Amino acid sequence: MATTVAVPTRSSALRVRVSKTAIRGAEMAVGTILVILILQTVLRFNLLDEDLWKLYLPSFLDGIVLSLRYLGIILPLSVVIGFTIGWARISRFRTLSWPLSVFVDFFRGVPPIIVVIFAAVLGPSLLPARFQSQDIGIIIAALTLAMHSGAYQSEIFRAGFMSVPRGQLEAAQSLGMTNGAAMRFVVLPQALRLSIPPLANEFAVVIKDTSLLAIVGGFELFGSSFIFEQQILFSPGNQLSWIFVVWTAVALVYFVMTFAVTELLNAIDRRYHVKGLEAVTV
């Protein structure tokens, strides 16, 4: 069968992309509303229950703000950790790569919640007394979450570096570039571009993992809602179906956050996409 391939000009390609994102967004919105309607009917609750929201709204909003704050710490830090380790691990120096591979295997092999629980308890004790405070455990737990994600991201960046063909480095050297320059101008730009799509996934994981901080008393969205749920469950006169409202709302916020971040990174990926420069898949 003959297929015709339209070669888009620069501007028309851009318009197509914009409308694609818009369509995806609209589709997601419609789908989400449909899913919520179905859930409401099956489990018999009303997401817009005014009586509930009067009680719940403050902890809901506080939770979102706190979640974003934690994200603000964890996300950038995890990228820095992941990139540094990923880069260091492609080094041929085992002195550098072996200890780091132990670090990575540890954080990849242990469920993050355990690291969070114990970091919040064990961590503060290692600090001098004047740093001790209520929140320090949670902050240390947040830092270990960043290390956890950093371990995963390091594998992404390492794969990115490794999938740049060796010939690229050789060609750069044959132009008289130093190793550093070859890295900076030839290997790095390609490695970073190859890392963006898997990073989008990992960022979504980080957003979801902030919920783990609830277990050590970091009352971000999940934690504050959990506390609120316990109150509803155990106070008489309240409707039990409210807890579905709470969890649907919480799920919705996380869904929107992960969707936004992945779409953002995908948009960046498309913006900097170079034809012929893809992580090779068969």
Next chain:
Amino acid sequence: MIRVEELEKHFGALHVLKGVSLEVQKGEVLVIIGPSGSGKSTLLRCINLLIEPDSGRVFLDGTQVNRRDIRPEWVRQQVGMVFQSFNLFAHLTALQNVTLGPIRVLGTDPTTAGAQGRKLLARVGLADKADAYPAQLSGGQQQRVAIARALAMNPKAMLFDEPTSALDPEYIREVLDAMAALARDGMTMIVVTHEMGFASEVAKRILFMDAGRIIEEGSPEEIFHSPKQERTRMFVGKILR
């Protein structure tokens, strides 16, 4: 121009170069032929110090360059190289590929480098492909961009490592033409290739290498039609058939 004396190179247990010596005059084109694994690629990479030889000396314009006090980067600026698999920078357009070296290594300002780059692309017949990415070019076009990229550093000599082996047959001609034009302009070149037509036309001398040694040296006429060594005869017989 380029002189190599008694080069030795091991990769682990593998003895790749067993005392290779050669000399190329300014403006001369030297073609090296030989079976795969005979050390041709390693020899080229030793000349621009992409690989450090275990022992032996490499001279550029009479100066020994494989010395501690000479940076290999400097040597590689003087000697351009074209690879079998093109190795164009996949994230850069053709023009950016050509100007990256001048801008980042020589410190040429981007406008000048851009103008030079366009001239070089025109010289290899690709003026209209300046903004194309490597993946959008045919193999032959990519290899010609690679030649322009090497030329952009204004090298004293050029090394070609089987520049047409990875090409579809219909693209070989255009690359060889670009190389022949370069030779006519007086570029000093060392070419590893099995293109006999090109070798007879452009080269004055041909070296036959096998198992890390230079087995025979002579004019294209001698090597192709009356080789003295048995091994040369067998190899030439195979590739001419």
Next chain:
Amino acid sequence: MPATFDEQRRSRVRIVDILLAILVTVGILAYILDVLALRWGLSTAYIGRSYPNYLKAAWISLYVTTIAYFIGMGIGFVLGWARSVRTLPLARVMAARRREAVAAADGGSPGAGLFLGTLLVYGIKYYVRRTADAYVAIIRGTPLFVQIVFVWSAVLVFYPRLDPLVQGLLAGVIALTANTGGYQSEIFRAGIQTVHSGQVEAGRAIGLSRWGAMRYIVLPQAVRLVIPPLTNEYIGLLKASSLLAVVGSVPELTTFGRSEAFQTFHIFEAFALVVGIYLLITVPVSKVVEWIERRYRIPGLGIQAPRTARV
């Protein structure tokens, strides 16, 4: 491809490098353990006494994980298959149908019923696929914590009289099953889609039925592709089962370790035991998977492409 200039300079210091690497690695680990043990004390007596209890807790983790994993595999396969179906533009399907119908009716005009039927089948296919997509998007877009608590709440509301342990187990298994089903469907979808459509075409060309092509050509290739990621998914699910700690009534490894730590105050020992057990399961398995992937890769066939010469 020969080594570069710098690699050789490096190879000269290899032995020093390896020794130093071992020294640094062991040193850092020893230092961390020493600091923690100094601060919190290390009671080998406690470890010797209670490690069987930890193993029992680990057994519960494995139990819950395994049940959820295999039920989830069924869900994942069905969803994955549904999502791997490529939909052609409706107009093209209709046009093809029309050509067939015209050919069959030998010049006469084809009935409208045929088109309605096609439209119906096409619509059902489309919505099945989109529903599966939505399911996976929800599973992947929300924290497992929220999923667990959601199911748990439902169990609490609808079955308030059950034993808390049963409530917890029920909620945990349902949530984990739903979760791994979504993630496994991604694996199956990739596996099925990766087998080139030309392969199906070639199979049909030698006279195989649609199912025959699936059975003899797609599946044998897809199975090979999905086994490593599926194994990794089991490991992932085992780690995810630790989130049942939020329910509190299921004494799996994390819950148990946490309560032991705070009841006996052997905090460091509890941490070491829990982490040790998880690592003993996860690290060897994933290393073996990595090794198998490298060792038994069919050239040219892989969800991740084989790597040739790389930086």
